[in-house]
Amino acid sequence: xxxxxxxxxxxxxxxxxxxxxxxxxxxxxxxxxxxxxxxxxxxxxxxxxxxxxxxxxxxxxxxxxxxxxxxxxxxxxxxxxxxxxxxxxxxxxxxxxxxxxxxxxxxxxxxxxxxxxxxxxxxxxxxxxxxxxxxxxxxxxxxxxxxxxxxxxxxxxxxxxxxxxxxxxxxxxxxxxxxxxxxxxxxxxxxxxxxxxxxxxxxxxx
Numbered sequence: 034x035x036x037x038x039x040x041x042x043x044x045x046x047x048x049x050x051x052x053x054x055x056x057x058x059x060x061x062x063x064x065x066x067x068x069x070x071x072x073x074x075x076x077x078x079x080x081x082x083x084x085x086x087x088x089x090x091x092x093x094x095x096x097x098x099x100x101x102x103x104x105x106x107x108x109x110x111x112x113x114x115x116x117x118x119x120x121x122x123x124x125x126x127x128x129x130x131x132x133x134x135x136x137x138x139x140x141x142x143x144x145x146x147x148x149x150x151x152x153x154x155x156x157x158x159x160x161x162x163x164x165x166x167x168x169x170x171x172x173x174x175x176x177x178x179x180x181x182x183x184x185x186x187x188x189x190x191x192x193x194x195x196x197x198x199x200x201x202x203x204x205x206x207x208x209x210x211x212x213x214x215x216x217x218x219x220x221x222x223x224x225x226x227x228x229x230x231x232x233x234x235x236x237x238x239x
Contacts, residue, residue: 080123080141085209087182089216090235091139092228095125119144120212132198137220137229140165143212154208158187161213162204166191182238184209193219201226205233 081088103121123141130136142165149157159176166189176187184207191202203226205216216236218229 082122085143085212085214086239087209088235088237088239089123089141089232091123091125091232092127092137095127095137095139097123097125099124132196132221134221135225137218137225139219139229139232140217141215142217143209143214146208146211146213149213155187157213158206158208159189161215162187162189162206165206165215165217166202166204167193167195179205179233181205181233181236184236184238186233203230209238 079088079090099121103124120143121140122143123139125140126138127136131138144161146154146157149160152160162176176189179186179188186205186207189204189206191204193200193202198221200219200221201223202217202219204218207214216233218226220226220229
């Protein structure tokens with residue numbers, strides 16, 4: 034199966050503003066679809082990131098919006114006259130209608146660990162997860178610790194209300210080669226969210 038080449042890291046916004054943009058990205062990709070382009074790209078069969086040394090296989094029906102989404106976010110950052118080391122690695126959605134019962138999305142982002150140098154590892158993973166999950170002001174309870182391919186993840190589950198639609202979000206965060214790495218999944222139904230979370234079984238670190 035072909036593997037998607039590593040996408041060159043994108044730099045945009047300050048840490049707080051950029052992570053807020055990522056939350057909007059994960060939960061409202063249809064807005065960016067309209068702003069960036071008017072056709073649906075081909076599904077991505079797989080993703081590989083050589084810098085952080087991992088492979089991941091997203092659901093086959095999802096559409097890759099990484100480049101166009103990053104371009105929109107870069108424009109937003111340029112307008113704010115800010116920048117950061119936050120990296121948007123992969124951004125995908127099932128389709129443009131985020132109110133549809135079967136709608137779901139995934140986002141993979143990375144951030145240097147030293148961006149949270151005042152926090153210990155556990156707190157830094159929680160902070161990153163809360164922001165990426167769109168629930169920085171809520172308390173989802175303690176994280177679950179899950180081992181995948183030799184890498185330990187902190188896993189948080191959130192409920193997010195967006196434009197009157199209740200969405201579930203699950204964020205898996207780990208520290209890898211000096212970076213916080215988060216896999217964020219969002220969906221309008223528990224079944225779709227569970228199916229997305231199951232794709233973490235395809236993650237392989239090397």
